[in-house]
Amino acid sequence: MNDMTDGEKGLGENPREIVLRPMAPIVPATNIAGNSLMFVISIMSFLACLTLGAVIMVQDTANSWQSQISREITIQIKPESGMDVDAELAKARDIALSFSGTTGATIVDTAATARLLEPWLGEGLDMEELPVPRLVIITIDETSPPDFAGMRAALDDSVKNAFLDDHRTWVDRLVAMANTTVIIGLCVLALVFIATVLTVIFATRGALSGNHHIVEVLHFVGAEASFVASKFQKHFFMIALKGALAGGLGATIAFAVAGLWANARIATPESDQAMALFGGFSMSAGGYIGALSIVVITAVLTALTTRITVIRTIMEIDLIRSDPTRSI
Template sequence: MTDPRALLAWWRARAEARPTPIVPPGNVAGRALLTVIAIMTFLASLTLGAVTLVADTAADWQSEIAREVTVQIRPDEGLDMAAALAKVRETVLAVPGVVSASALDDAATGRLLEPWLGEGLDLDELPVPRLVIVGIDERSPPDFQRLREAVRAAVPQASLDDHRAWVSRLVSMAHATVLIGIAILGLVMIATVLTVVFATRGAMTGNRHIIEVLHFVGARSGFIAGEFQRHFLKLGLIGAVTGGACAFLVFLAIGQWTRANQATPEADQISALFGSFAISWWGYGGTAALVVLIGVLTALTSRITVTSQLAAIDMLSPVDG
């Protein structure tokens, strides 16, 4: 019968001469785990990108509230629209805290209405409200109630819209979306950890005879756990890099599509809601950090799982003496 200590010495000699991992590197379970990690990383990266996009958009919306308001002049019988636009512009510029005022010209107004009314609009024949864009000093904003009364007194058909009501609802919705995205990201990470736990236990079951012999003849738990840790770290990094690279390609494709379709009315509506609809550098940096995190998390999870399983083996083994 083979001496167990001789077997351990033989194993260590082979490990020093040419590393022989306890876990086979190319088994089916390993390839399946790599695929699962790649998919999880891809989904987590997409979620992270969406969260950063929505958060940046919400910040832009809040900033636009402080920078700009709109005066709308409703068409009325006998109203000289050109004179009304000029009078409103002159009135708002006289209010402290207003830094600029510009009337939306016919081309810009027609572009706004193009998705609903088509091209080639003649605004002189349509009762279309006209807009004056008012720039606000963010550090010293005006008294909006005073501004609203001054506009109404100058042109009774004019009304001030500071966009606060609907933008506040959009910002609240954006914040809720961010929280949901973070929750989904957490669930994906938990699912990844559980997958690694089951994969580690499966690998230990498949190599249980080798692990028990090495463990009982004196191999430290750290040595066996290190073998699994290196194996799953490699799998985790390869899978995470694959999933992260796919997410990068999706981000770049979306950004390219947005830039290529900027001249269309549909793109104008998308830009009004999501800006350039491009992931910021925070999204790319977060995805890269996520790749490293998943690789390290995979390795640590496998090590903890192996250590706990070896402790369970020690408890079930007969006590010497």
């Protein structure tokens, strides 16, 4: 009585118990196409994070320029034969300090002037032989700046070859250039996202083509388009998330290496000029938040693109079924 047939043994101790095999996924978990898509998305994410980081860096630098220009002005004195440049510099400094709104004045000595010219003229300059203008840097009160017109008039009357430069003209041009660069960067970022969407559409179409018969059978036996789309959506979401994380991490490492290079070459003329133009090559908190946002946006955008593509493809299948003369 206790003996069981071979068929009953295959069903377990209870002959009526049915052992279900696990259902294979509609989309294979790993394949060559999926790995290629992950690699492409990682590149796109890397470029997007680099672009966003560069945009934030340029914008921060432009804000720094505007902040610095609101705190400092410069008096230039061009030397000439028989002129006591040091005396004229001291006179210009005293005139500037006599105006309300100035908080300090510093005369740039010959050593500092030579160092500023090293990137263009090299080292070992003899400032006595070069008619290089000498500078007086004046710090001003940002909330209550001095009377620049009155200061210019006083310098013209008392100091030889003096020129007051408030830097507004060239800083406005640099800020305009920075804003243009930001706009271009945002356009590049938009193009990267568009390229990512197109890549995902092609990859989804390819996955649907490879599993077309399975999708069609599932749909014809009652599986709704949203159910089939959710399977593809989850698959491509994980691919995009992994690729975007790799790209974002690569961009963060790239900025970290650039920052280390800038710190290693600090106090050199080349580093000073580069940091003056581009900042410290380091990502701020906004840069890290932006990189994380790009990772999330890339993954979500991929999932949404996949879902829409699958649903539209299934709708096309329904149209072909209802009208055989149509073709996808």
